[in-house]
Amino acid sequence: MRRRLLLTSAVLCLLLLLSACKTAPKPPQETSQETSQETETLETLCGEDYQTYLADTILMQMGNRMEKTPEVRYFPIEENAPLTDYAAIDETTAFHVNEKGNVVITFPAGTVTDEANGEQSFIVARP
Numbered sequence: 491m492r493r494r495l496l497l498t499s500a501v502l503c504l505l506l507l508l509s510a511c512k513t514a515p516k517p518p519q520e521t522s523q524e525t526s527q528e529t530e531t532l533e534t535l536c537g538e539d540y541q542t543y544l545a546d547t548i549l550m551q552m553g554n555r556m557e558k559t560p561e562v563r564y565f566p567i568e569e570n571a572p573l574t575d576y577a578a579i580d581e582t583t584a585f586h587v588n589e590k591g592n593v594v595i596t597f598p599a600g601t602v603t604d605e606a607n608g609e610q611s612f613i614v615a616r617p
Contacts, residue, residue, distance in 0.1 A: 532583060535593055535616055541580065544595065545573045548612045552602070564603050577601050591616060 532540045552564040566573045573579065577597050585595045596611040603610060 530587065531581060532579075532585060532593065533581075535587070536614070537617055541574075543617060544579050544593075544614055547614045548579075548595065549573055551612050562603060562607050566602065573602070588613065 532544065536543050549566060552567050555562060556564060556567060565571070565576050569575075577583075579595075583595060585593055588594050593614045593616060594611055595614065596609050599605045599608045599610075601610070
């Protein structure tokens with residue numbers, strides 16, 4: 491009887507250990523997204539002609555926003571000037587890639603519109 495009890499206890503302990511191993515959290519690993527974002531550039535994400543593509547897309551979005559919210563005036567549209575007169579679109583441009591894989595460029599307040607309008611973010615689909 492005692493032998494059977496010991497054997498049953500051993501089997502239960504083994505089952506508990508095995509189940510604990512299956513549900514134990516895995517140690518954090520460096521994700522490929524973290525390492526790939528370090529090497530991604532606007533050129534690799536949007537192509538060789540990224541400056542024109544991004545400037546044209548952002549200007550279009552500015553125009554659309556001005557139609558919907560006339561009190562917000564974007565300097566490049568108002569002055570019929572290139573976006574690059576107000577903000578750099580080059581290797582120094584800060585950006586991130588959102589969860590849908592789109593490029594997000596945010597200009598500080600006062601860069602492309604009145605400072606009172608705050609920072610301005612533009613989501614640009616990758617070509």
